[in-house]
Amino acid sequence: MVGGGQFGNDARFYLSGANLRKAISFAPRLLTSPFRMLPDFMVIGFPKCGTTSLYGFLTKHPSICAAFQKETTFFTLSYRRGMLWYRAFFPTVIEKRFSELRGRKFITGEASPGYVYFPDIHGKIFRMNPKIRLIALMRNPVDRAYSNYMHLVRRGYDKSMEEAIQDDVENKQARPPSYNILTGGIYFEPLKCLLEVVPRGQVLLLKAEDFFDNPKKITNECFRFLGLPEHELGGYPKLNKGEYGGMDAETRARLEEFYRPHNAMLYRLVGRDFGW
Amino acid sequence: MAEGKGVVFFNNKKEGYLGLLADYLGDIRKVPIALAFLPRLLTSPLRSLPDFIVIGFPKCGTTSLYEYLVGHPSIGSAFGKETFFFDHHHKKGLFWYRAYFPTFIHRLFDSAFICGEATAAYSTHPETYKRIFDANPKARIIVLLRNPVERAYSNYRHLARLGHERSFEQTIDDNLEGKRYERHTTFHDILASGAYAGYLEKLFGVFPRGQVLVLSSDEFFTDPDATVKKCFSFLGVRMLSLKEYRKFNPGGRKKEMGQEAREKLERFYRPHNKRLYELLGRDFGW
Numbered sequence: 001m002v003g004g005g006q007f008g009n010d011a012r013f014y015l016s017g018a019n020l021r022k023a024i025s026f027a028p029r030l031l032t033s034p035f036r037m038l039p040d041f042m043v044i045g046f047p048k049c050g051t052t053s054l055y056g057f058l059t060k061h062p063s064i065c066a067a068f069q070k071e072t073t074f075f076t077l078s079y080r081r082g083m084l085w086y087r088a089f090f091p092t093v094i095e096k097r098f099s100e101l102r103g104r105k106f107i108t109g110e111a112s113p114g115y116v117y118f119p120d121i122h123g124k125i126f127r128m129n130p131k132i133r134l135i136a137l138m139r140n141p142v143d144r145a146y147s148n149y150m151h152l153v154r155r156g157y158d159k160s161m162e163e164a165i166q167d168d169v170e171n172k173q174a175r176p177p178s179y180n181i182l183t184g185g186i187y188f189e190p191l192k193c194l195l196e197v198v199p200r201g202q203v204l205l206l207k208a209e210d211f212f213d214n215p216k217k218i219t220n221e222c223f224r225f226l227g228l229p230e231h232e233l234g235g236y237p238k239l240n241k242g243e244y245g246g247m248d249a250e251t252r253a254r255l256e257e258f259y260r261p262h263n264a265m266l267y268r269l270v271g272r273d274f275g276w
Numbered sequence: 277m278a279e280g281k282g283v284v285f286f287n288n289k290k291e292g293y294l295g296l297l298a299d300y301l302g303d304i305r306k307v308p309i310a311l312a313f314l315p316r317l318l319t320s321p322l323r324s325l326p327d328f329i330v331i332g333f334p335k336c337g338t339t340s341l342y343e344y345l346v347g348h349p350s351i352g353s354a355f356g357k358e359t360f361f362f363d364h365h366h367k368k369g370l371f372w373y374r375a376y377f378p379t380f381i382h383r384l385f386d387s388a389f390i391c392g393e394a395t396a397a398y399s400t401h402p403e404t405y406k407r408i409f410d411a412n413p414k415a416r417i418i419v420l421l422r423n424p425v426e427r428a429y430s431n432y433r434h435l436a437r438l439g440h441e442r443s444f445e446q447t448i449d450d451n452l453e454g455k456r457y458e459r460h461t462t463f464h465d466i467l468a469s470g471a472y473a474g475y476l477e478k479l480f481g482v483f484p485r486g487q488v489l490v491l492s493s494d495e496f497f498t499d500p501d502a503t504v505k506k507c508f509s510f511l512g513v514r515m516l517s518l519k520e521y522r523k524f525n526p527g528g529r530k531k532e533m534g535q536e537a538r539e540k541l542e543r544f545y546r547p548h549n550k551r552l553y554e555l556l557g558r559d560f561g562w
Binding site: 126130131195196197198199200201 | 409413414480481482483484485486
């Protein structure tokens, strides 16, 4: 009811008990929606690159208030419901005022990694809040593709990785871009569109491997980017983690070959060699 | 660019409307301007902020471009081409700034109506980009780039006309040494103003790429019609050709610059130009 996610159109999913409870707790938020904030920051990409962990860590900061759920998927699935619907996900301006009276900044944000693939959404986000800060995590596209595939397998997908890639090449699957195993790893195109619409100074582009190796450093970098003081968390546990074995060497070589030119363009755009 | 006047104006420390009125009345030539501005100030809430700003660079043809642009029936002109709001008058606030622009009445009759200004000094000021973005994040920015060597010389000639007494070579050396003149403004930094790459990198950090139009002055001088049409399509107004393209604010008869100075400048600008070509993905051939 509230979000949607992958099975957004499935009626059985809508009527499940957990979702019903969620809808009931969403109702009072919807009533107070005019008094609620719009996001100050967004983690907009990329899927399977550690956005859940990053968002989880960010919202531990005393100045950051989490949204009703991590992925609102508002701009992708429920944009027609309007900004009043969207505001319902965020804390009220009253909370912000009280926090500021105590001398503490108060910002909020969400993390929907699917947004980054849709150029029209970039414009909508910028028009909603021209000062919005966007964070994008990028992981080695080969690992990302495998992680994406394993995510689908956990949800009942039964083809092999090779077959899945072939289907994506032939565009047989017709999945939304965020579930596309192959093209989901082409970071250059969506980022180029994004930087046409949003100022470079308001976008933080991060290497996901850096984040996995040293979550503390990268989380603090995000805090600085959001204009907040640094904050050390008790622990940095990985969230939304998949358990799976290694990848077939041949498939890996094939994917590396495929992503090489796209990665080269990405390095030029970002101005940094990620070394994938 | 009325730099000399602007400088005198800003060195006195009076602030606020009364201070400004005193400034105007202090110079008897400004009384008619102040009188014409007063009704605009009173109707300021009915006026809109600019939709586009030609921010630079100085001596790159911004006056001509602006005059051509406001020749379009859907583009309203400001009260004077250069407002110097975001660099000098910023403390006077947006209420003051609105007074420069046309009222909303135009927008009732023409849905595509836009207005804008052209202050070339914005491009070289350290804080203007952020201020423009804060005032209107949807503003469209137009930048003209001319061969920096030519620009520097034109800049020098302009300074000389305003009473600058050093020679061209001396001025370059002064700039390299970081010497500052009495009543120094960014207009006196004839060397630094041509290092476009640094300024544009900063601009792209503040404004989205899609809201910035970078134009070549050389193309503009040889084919003004094509460049003006590029601007019209960028600003989203109806496409048309103007009847004539008269040159505005020309420098007059020119003495050629010395060969030695030219080589020195070319050496200075080479790395900056290279960075610029990489940034824009376009070779200007300077």
